[in-house]
Amino acid sequence: MADSLSDAEKIRNKRLAKLGGNQSAASSTKDVSAPAADASSSSSSPSNQNPRPEPNTKPPSTSSPASLPASNPFAQMGSPKPAESPQTKRTPTITISKKAEAPPPRPRSRAGQPESIEVWQDRTLSNVFRISLNPDNTKDAHGNRIYYVPGVRADVEVGAPVQFNMINVEPAIVEAASNLPTGNPLDYLLGCWKRVTRMARTVRSGGNDPQKNDIAKEARRICFSYCIFAATMPEMFGQDSAMGDSPLTAHLLCDPEDDRGLCHDFLSEAVARTQEDDDSALEALVQAMEQLSANLSELSMNDNYKPYVLALRNFVRYTPLAMALTQSTKFLAQGVTAERIESDTFLGPFFALSPLQGEVAVQYFRGAQARDEGYIRQSQSALRMSLQTHQDELLDITNCIIKSSKEPREKMLDYFALAVNANHKRRAMQVDPKAVSSDGFMVNITGVLDRLCEPFIDTTFSKLDRIDADYLRRSPRVIIKDETKMNADQKTSDDFYSEKVGGESNFISELFFLTVAAHHYGTEAANTKLGSLQREVKHLEQHIEKFRQEREKFQHVPAQLALFESHLKKFEDQLERGKCVIRATQGVLLDELAQRRSMQFMRYVIVWMLKLATPGSKYPKEPLQLPLPTEQPMAFRCLPEYFLEDVTDNFKFVTRQMPQIILSTQSEELVQVCVAFLRSSEYIKNPGVKSSLVTILFHGTWPVRGREKGVLGDLLNGSDFCYKHLLHSLMKQFIECESTGTHTQFYDKFNIRYEIFQVIRCIWTNTVYRENLAAESSRINIDFFVHFVNLLLNDVTFVLDESFTAFAEITKISKELRNESHDLDESSQQAKKEAIEAAQSKAKSYMSLVNETVSMLGLFTEALADSFTMPEIVQRLADMLDYNLDALTGPKQTNLKVENPQEYNFRPSELLADLLSVYINLGGKSNFQYAVARDGRSYKPSNFKAAIKIMNRFTLKSPEELAKFEKVVEAIEKAKQEDEQVEEDLGEVPDDFLDPLVYTLMEDPVILPTSKTIIDRSTIRSHLLSDPTDPFNRSPLKIEDVLPATEMKERIETWKKEKKDAARAAAKGDPMDTSN
Secondary structure: OHHHOOHHHHHHHHHHHHHHOOHHHHHOOOOOOOOOOOHHHHHOOHHHOOOOOOOOOOOOOOOOHHHOOOOOHHHHOOOOOOOOOHHHOOOOOOOOOOOOOOOOOOOOOOOOOOOOHHHHHHHHHHHHHOEEOOOOOOEOOOOOEOEEOHHHHHHOOOOOOOOOOOOOHHHHHHHHHHOOOOOOHHHHHHHHHHHHHHHHHHHHHOOOOHHHHHHHHHHHHHHHHHHHHHHHOHHHHOOOOOOOOOOHHHHHOOOOOOOOOOOHHHHHHHHHHHOOOOOHHHHHHHHHHHHHHHHHOOOOOOOOOHHHHHHHHHHOOOHHHHHHHHOOOOOOOOOOOHHHHHHHOOOHHHHHOOOOOHHHHHHHHOOHHHOOHHHHHHHHHHHHHHHHHHHHHHHHHHHHHHHHOHHHHHHHHHHHHHHHHOOHHHHOOOOOHHHOOOHHHHHHHHHHHHHHHHHHOOOOOOOHHHOOOOHHHOOOOOOOOOOOEOOOOHHHHHHHHHOOOOOOOOHHHHHHHHHHHHHHHOHHHHHHHHHHHHHHHHHHHHHHHHHHOOHHHHOOOHHHHHHHHHHHHHHHHHHHHHHHHHHHHHHHHOOHHHHHHHHHHHHHHHHHHHHHHOOOOOOOOOOOOOOOOOOOOHHHHOOEOHHHHHHHHHHHHHHHHOHHHOOHHHHHHHHHHHHHHHHOHHHOOOHHHHHHHHHHHHHHOOOEOOEOOHHHHHHHOOOHHHHHHHHHHHHHHHHHOOOOOOOOHHHHHHHHHHHHHHHHHHHOOOHHHHHHHHHHHHHOOHHHHHHHHHHHHHHHHHHHHHHHHHHHHHHHHHHHHHHHHHHOOHHHHHHHHHHHHHHHHHHHHHHHHHHHHHHHHHHHHHHOHHHHOOHHHHHHHHHHHHHHHHHHHOHHHHHHOOOOHHHHOOOHHHHHHHHHHHHHHHOOOHHHHHHHHOOOOOOOHHHHHHHHHHHHHHOOOOHHHHHHHHHHHHHHHHHHHHHHHHHHHHOOOOHHHEOOOOOOEOOOEEEOOOOOOEEEHHHHHHHHOOOOEOOOOOOEOOHHHOEEOHHHHHHHHHHHHHHHHHHHHHHHHOHHHHHO
């Protein structure tokens, strides 16, 4: 017989045997009321041949189920044997017989006499299972229905007490559950479980009665077993088996206190069974949770999702259940792709729940375009509260899994690694949303990881050393192979990481590296996507506006008009959805609590990176020393670039959007990392990351409520670390941003330098900075300051020229439109209007740069007068000043007169005042005076006089400043006369004494090593500032490579002496000439 059983039946019998418990355990609870029975009568009992009792027309059998063969698993539980095939099921027959006598009344205890154990057992089993052997007993004392079990009643021996006992209660349960008028067997049995559990608890608390305790335990065991039978083998109760669906799933969603819910005692019993090597209940519960997860994947926060989350929270509180869940094949589905993680993994649907889901965002912000900002802020606040609550629940679930044991903890870390490693494409230039996980999912992953890191992120950095720098060389969970490294190429990185390090990574290191990666692919990617979405919505608005203008074409064709309106409605719905998602994303990213946690983690990342970059130092216990070591640690060079990029992106967002949440302790580390990697910029390969460090400082100096100089301004103006390194770091970045390596580098540099100017303006009032700058410029690295000054002059020259050209174009076209508009056709007028709009846009862009750049020129010429009057700089500076002074005060100033100059931030009188400040700052230097005087193109004394009149008219300079300026003008005029006298004395200069580039008399001739050309040192230095090649053969050249032209210099000096001596001699011989 056993050989003929199918595999499914064998598995079912094995499960039944497990759930029934071992025979010795069952038989240890001796029934106190079961009559004796022989084995032969037991085996022939019809009630034991079919799990679903049929109407019995035969006389009651005297058999007892207690003597069933041991090979039958039901015999261990006193349960009826299941049917093996449809042929063995008895066909019901109808036989007319005498009316059965009413069963004798249950024995009751007499007054004053204790209730017998038999009576107590009968009454208790009847109450908890709501079954009866009396057909007239249909309701209990509380009005609940009682199920009469005629099959079991028929099996009661003649003359035996009509009572329930531990032998006949099992067939009674099967009979009752199989013949329910409403509901299903599992609902009925779970209600029984609640009652039998309460009964057992009452028995334990009522005293130490061994017999009652044994009965309660056995009843509880039997009830639980049949609950699992009903969940896993519903056909046992005459129910159809639903393939793939677990009946327990619906009960997991019910309130545990409800009769249909799975309470603490039920789950505890399932856990207890595992200690007896019975995993059947565990398997059934895990299958139910898998089904619950699959059902949740079809819901959103608009639906009733909370019971699903609560069910999982309750489930994972039991260590064996949590372990079993992580062992499920669905927990870490093999080969799952990024877009399927949310639906095909067990935890995916739970982490996917988010207000960033499109339909949820629409629910929060539908019609918000017609509402005020207050309504939007309230909706975003409500959204944040929902998300915070959900993330708290996700954290609770994750913590329970992690704390259960090592194996589930490793599985949970593997799940987080799957989430980040599969979503590298979220940081691509063009992101396909169908190929990656959603923003909501990744934001939840990041939020939970941030919370998991909180225990080791303390203000004293006491656990910083626990973060293992060799983690990435020890088979890490985080995949970084294709990531751009901090300052290493692919081959260098591959070689470094190919050398594996032994040992095992600790939990803190695992969390740290996973959380950094989660920020990169999670919240920072969501922030990037927000910008893209805003651009898409703007483009869609423009498209809809143009589309609406086409309506007139279809006004008289109803069918086409209807089609037009349908398409327009589709576009408008898409626009509203996009705007709702934007507001929802902003609401999530502007969550102050979440951003505080994020910044706290990023502070730890900053300190860890700086410690990694300074091996051997005692940082952070001791102050950071700059510049950083010349030899860069390989571990830092090969670190993924996103470690620093995440820091910059996070703090750029916070300093711009919500600076009020930045704490003073966070400000210190933030400034340190910005200054350190700007000062030692060779540590960072990506120019964009370096410019982001400037942006953080720039945003940190924006005035906010209560802080005139921003959240970082006080620190920048009161820190010894900043006094020593900040200004030099900013000037170094000013130089390096000249070339960013991108196709937009020419325009990028102006944006970066604008931000640098704003930071400098914030600290310039502090005299310590100016004193340190002056000392450094005169004693240390003069070439550095010359390079800075040269680039500043380039910028001033360029932006002034572009602005003035744009104003001249605006003036010209405006006149043409006024005077010739009647002679121009429509297309010509349109072309001129477009041209003037382009010129206006250009003027607006460059004038903001002009104002800042010229203002900075005034500040730096005051502090670095010597650097600005170096031979290689001073003539270019003087020419630029004279040219623009002539443009503002000379005959060409009419070209700059435009309507509404304030629209362009064009304030010509204030701009003139800034230029005069430069003349005043440098006017005491003789080489500056001569340089101005030698400007043969734009130097005009009349321009100085006109400038003085304008300053007096608008009171833009104090009398003291004007007096200084007048002295400068006099000194320049005197230098002009002296220079003309020298030129007259020298006469015509030999060609070989002239500089081959600028054709002036050489003062310090040098020989270029490759072209062998002799050129003035100041000329070649000026050339090398912008072009590091020999101007005559384009070979690479450094100023250190040039050779002094000693012989040429001696010849020039001899010739000059001879000419001067001759001039003096001639003057003595002709006094009249001297007077002239």
